[in-house]
Structures are given as structure tokens and as C-alpha cells.
Amino acid sequence: MILRLAWGSLMARALTVGMTVLAIALSVSLFLGVEKMRTGARASFTDTISGTDLIVGARSGSVQLLLYSVFRIGNATNNVTWESFQDIAARDEVDWIVPISLGDSHKQFRVMGTTAAFFDHYAYRGGRALAFDSGHGLDDLYDAVIGADVAATLGYDTGDPIVVAHGLRSFTEHDDQPFRVAGILEKTGTPVDRTVIVSLEAIEAIHVDWQSGAQIPGQTTPVEAIRQMDLQPTAITAALVGVKSRLQIFGLQRWINEYPEEPLLAILPGVALQELWQIVGLAETALLAVSVMVVVTALLGMMAMIFSSLNERRREMAIWRAMGARPATILGLLVLEAVLMATLGALLGLALVYAGLALGQPWIDATYGIWLPITAPTAQEGAVLAVVIVAAALASLFPALRAYRLSLADGMTVRN
Numbered sequence: 215m216i217l218r219l220a221w222g223s224l225m226a227r228a229l230t231v232g233m234t235v236l237a238i239a240l241s242v243s244l245f246l247g248v249e250k251m252r253t254g255a256r257a258s259f260t261d262t263i264s265g266t267d268l269i270v271g272a273r274s275g276s277v278q279l280l281l282y283s284v285f286r287i288g289n290a291t292n293n294v295t296w297e298s299f300q301d302i303a304a305r306d307e308v309d310w311i312v313p314i315s316l317g318d319s320h321k322q323f324r325v326m327g328t329t330a331a332f333f334d335h336y337a338y339r340g341g342r343a344l345a346f347d348s349g350h351g352l353d354d355l356y357d358a359v360i361g362a363d364v365a366a367t368l369g370y371d372t373g374d375p376i377v378v379a380h381g382l383r384s385f386t387e388h389d390d391q392p393f394r395v396a397g398i399l400e401k402t403g404t405p406v407d408r409t410v411i412v413s414l415e416a417i418e419a420i421h422v423d424w425q426s427g428a429q430i431p432g433q434t435t436p437v438e439a440i441r442q443m444d445l446q447p448t449a450i451t452a453a454l455v456g457v458k459s460r461l462q463i464f465g466l467q468r469w470i471n472e473y474p475e476e477p478l479l480a481i482l483p484g485v486a487l488q489e490l491w492q493i494v495g496l497a498e499t500a501l502l503a504v505s506v507m508v509v510v511t512a513l514l515g516m517m518a519m520i521f522s523s524l525n526e527r528r529r530e531m532a533i534w535r536a537m538g539a540r541p542a543t544i545l546g547l548l549v550l551e552a553v554l555m556a557t558l559g560a561l562l563g564l565a566l567v568y569a570g571l572a573l574g575q576p577w578i579d580a581t582y583g584i585w586l587p588i589t590a591p592t593a594q595e596g597a598v599l600a601v602v603i604v605a606a607a608l609a610s611l612f613p614a615l616r617a618y619r620l621s622l623a624d625g626m627t628v629r630n
Contacts, residue, residue, distance in 0.1 A: 217550065220550040223547070224554060224555070227523065230519060234555055234559070235558045235559045235562065238516065238559025238562075239559040239560070239562035241508045241512035241563070242509065242512075242559060242560050242564065242602055243566040243567045244505050245506065245508065245563075246564065246567045246595060249505075250567065250586055251584070252498055252501070254585060254586040254587075258339075258403060259487060259490070260487055261338055261340060261585070262284060262404045262405065263284050263336070264342070265337040266483055267463050267482070268454075268455040268457070268463065268467055268470070268482065269454060269483055270294065270452060270470055270480045271283055271294060271452035271453075271478070271479055272290055272477065273291075273292075273477035273479045274291045274292075277486055279452065279486070280483065280486040280487065280490065282316065282451070282452070283314060283451065283452035283454075284483070285405050286316070286408065286409060289317075293450060294449060294450050294452065295475075296447050296449060296450065299450055301475070305466060305469070306458075307458060307459070307465065308455060308457060308458070308466070309456045309458045310334075310335050310455075310456045311453050311454070311455050312329065312335055312454040312455075313329060313447075313450040313452075313453050314326060314327070314332075314450060315327035315414055315417050315447060316451040317381065317417075318420075319378070319381065320364075320376055320377070321368060323363075323364050324405075324408070324410070325409075325410045325412060326411050327411075327412050327414045327417035327447075327450075328411060328412075329414060332454075333359075338402050339585065342402075344399055346398065347362065348371075348397065349372040349395070349396050350397050351396065352396065352411070352412065352416075353396065355415055355445075356394055356419075357393065357394060357396035357413070358376050358393040358395055358396060358412050358416075359395075359398070359399060359411040360376075360397075360411070361402075361406050361408055361409050362399060363407040365395075370398070371395065372397065372398060373395060374395045375392045375394060375395075377392050377393070378410070380424070380429075388420040390434060391419060391437060393412060401579075414447050414450070415446075416445075417447065418445040418447050419440050419445055422443070423435055466480070467481075509602060512559075513556075513605055513606055513609045514609070516552060517552075517610060520551070520613040544614075545611075545614045546614075548610055549610050549611065551610070552609065552610030553610075556605075556606030556607070557603055560599040560602050564591065568588065575588065
């Protein structure tokens with residue numbers, strides 16, 4: 215009976231109630247959407263590199279090594295000599311090792327020198343391997359493989375020429391040794407999409423006539439002569455390492471960190487990612503706090519709406535009292551109305567979140583590289599909805615208690 219009365223009362227004020235329900239729905243959808251973006255972003259960062267047991271570079275900080283070797287952010291403090299790389303590769307624990315050389319760029323995209331092993335062993339998003347959208351790998355000295363974002367932004371196709379610039383923000387280009395786009399990788403949602411990949415030998419080749427970061431004046435070695443040279447690198451920036459057994463990871467890490475020939479650092483990608491998230495955790499907390507305040511604001515708006523409607527409903531309350539309704543019934547009626555509004559708003563907010571995911575998932579993945587899986591509502595999301603409904607019931611107690619105290623005589627009095 216009271217449920218039918220509450221529903222009828224809400225329908226009699228459909229416009230006001232509808233706006234309140236919409237405000238709650240939008241606040242709930244914002245809160246759940248932010249939470250899904252937060253967890254999705256964290257999962258996407260974690261899935262940027264999969265199957266790599268160690269990352270090796272010059273001794274610096276673990277987060278710094280992770281940022282420049284995987285995310286192409288920042289620069290290395292020093293390089294790793296080729297002899298040290300070979301010593302690590304010769305260890306019995308090492309199953310595979312992929313060298314990486316960074317430092318040059320192409321129209322603000324990072325250029326990375328590596329070997330064919332990179333395409334065999336680099337994995338992302340739970341073990342997915344790199345795949346070519348068109349073309350092939352690094353078959354020739356001046357072949358280049360580009361990521362999906364590089365191709366889309368610059369309008370490149372296989373066979374197009376590429377000129378690499380020296381350094382990251384340099385106007386000096388290696389235009390005497392142009393590259394050719396040999397392949398374009400499929401979209402991965404990782405920094406690979408924004409990378410131009412060439413061979414280690416190619417990095418050495420374009421710097422044959424360079425010394426101490428500058429081109430030797432008047433010296434230009436013909437390409438035919440460069441192709442005949444021994445282009446083994448003298449140093450690399452970092453290396454990705456896979457071990458034969460997980461039990462050997464920590465022993466190999468300790469050996470690298472104590473390497474006597476030069477100061478090296480070996481990090482576990484997962485541990486370094488956790489350190490990175492601790493650094494950005496404050497921003498996550500602030501964003502979550504803003505979402506909570508939006509939900510609180512919507513609930514306060516609902517409470518204000520109930521308060522403002524009390525004067526209009528004084529006679530309604532008095533008639534119910536005159537017909538035998540107890541004060542507790544009036545209180546329960548108003549609380550039930552608030553619970554119904556919060557329930558409708560919470561469910562509508564949940565529906566908006568999943569509708570937004572269905573529509574925006576491909577765009578978010580393509581634009582920002584963040585994969586937001588569409589799964590059944592979790593227990594945590596259910597708990598959020600329950601908290602919103604309970605909070606609405608508690609917020610409605612203040613206007614409900616005021617209505618509880620309204621007397622029959624006060625309600626029937628005509629006010630001029």
C-alpha cells in the first residue's frame with residue numbers, strides 16, 4: 215500500500231522527480247566511469263609489456279628506466295656497452311634478449327633501433343604478439359617499420375621514404391641516408407604505435423660521419439661503402455630480457471645489479487609499474503574525490519527538493535493523518551520516495567556507463583590506447599549503488615523528520 219502511494223506521489227511530480235533522478239544518474243555514471251577509466255588505465259599500462267622478465271639499462275631509477283625504455287618518455291642517463299650486453303646474453307639463465315637503442319626521432323616520433331627479435335618477443339595485453347597491418351620486417355639496412363599512430367598521423371604507406379632527425383628536438387636530419395617504410399604494425403594501444411623501428415645497424419650507419427653528437431664537417435661516406443662496413447654497435451640504451459625459468463629471475467637481476475664492469479640496473483617491469491602508480495596515485499585519489507563530491511551534491515539536491523516540496527504537501531500530509539495515517543507512516547513514505555528515486559537514478563547511471571562503454575570503447579582504445587573491457591557489473595559496482603541508495607535514505611530523514619512533526623491542525627490551517 216505505502217509503495218503504491220509513494221509511486222503515485224512521485225508520478226504526480228514527474229518533472230521535478232525526473233530531474234532529480236537524472237542528476238543522481240549522471241553523478242553515479244560519472245563515479246563509475248571514472249573508476250572504470252582508472253582501473254582500465256592501470257591495466258593498460260600493466261599490459262604495455264607482457265612476458266618480459268627484466269629490463270636492463272644504465273644505473274638510474276627503476277621508474278626512469280621503465281619510462282624511457284618502454285614508454286619512450288625521457289632519456290637514459292648513460293648507455294650500456296655492447297660488451298656488457300653480450301655478457302648478459304651469454305648467461306645460462308637468459309632465454310632471449312632484445313637490445314634497444316634510442317636517441318633519434320622522426321617528426322616528434324621516437325626512433326628505436328633493435329633487432330628482428332623484438333618482433334618475436336615483444337608482447338602486450340596478456341601475451342599478444344605484434345602483427346603487421348601491411349608490409350614486412352627489417353629485411354634491408356634502410357628498412358623502417360612504423361607504428362599505427364605514426365602511419366595515421368603522417369599519412370605514410372609502405373614504400374614511402376623516411377628521413378630520421380638527429381636527437382629528439384633537432385633540426386639536423388640524416389637526409390643523406392633516407393629510410394623506406396617496409397612495414398606498418400597493427401594498432402596495439404602501446405608506445406609501439408608511436409615508434410619508428412629500425413635496425414641497430416641502421417642506427418650505426420646514419421652516425422658513421424658523426425662524432426660527439428655533431429656531423430664531421432665535409433665528411434660524407436657513400437651509402438655503398440657504409441653497407442660494406444662492420445656496423446656492430448658499440449653501445450645500446452637498454453635491453454629486454456626473458457629468462458628460462460621464473461625461479462632464475464632474482465638471481466640474474468642480482469648478478470646484473472652487481473656487474474663489476476659498469477654500473478647497470480635490472481628491474482622487474484611489474485614492480486616498476488607499481489612504483490609508477492604510487493607516484494600518480496595522488497591524481498587518482500583527487501579524481502575519485504571529485505566524483506564522490508558530485509554524487510554527494512546530487513543527493514543534497516534530492517534532499518533540497520524534498521524539503522521544498524513539504525510546504526506544497528502540507529495539506530496532503532494532513533489529509534493522510536486525518537484518514538488515520540500515523541506520523542511514522544508519513545516518515546516512511548518520504549524515505550521510500552527517496553529510496554525509489556535513488557534506485558532509479560543508480561540503475562540509470564549504471565546503464566549510462568555501459569552504454570558509454572559500448573559506444574566509446576573503440577575510440578578510447580584507438581585514441582588513448584586504454585582498453586576498457588565490457589564485463590558484467592562487479593560486486594564493487596553493486597556496493598557503490600547500494601551505498602548511494604542507503605545514503606539517499608539517510609539524507610531523506612531530515613525532511614522526513616520535519617514532516618513527521620507536522621501536526622494535523624498545522625496542516626489544515628489556511629495560510630494567507
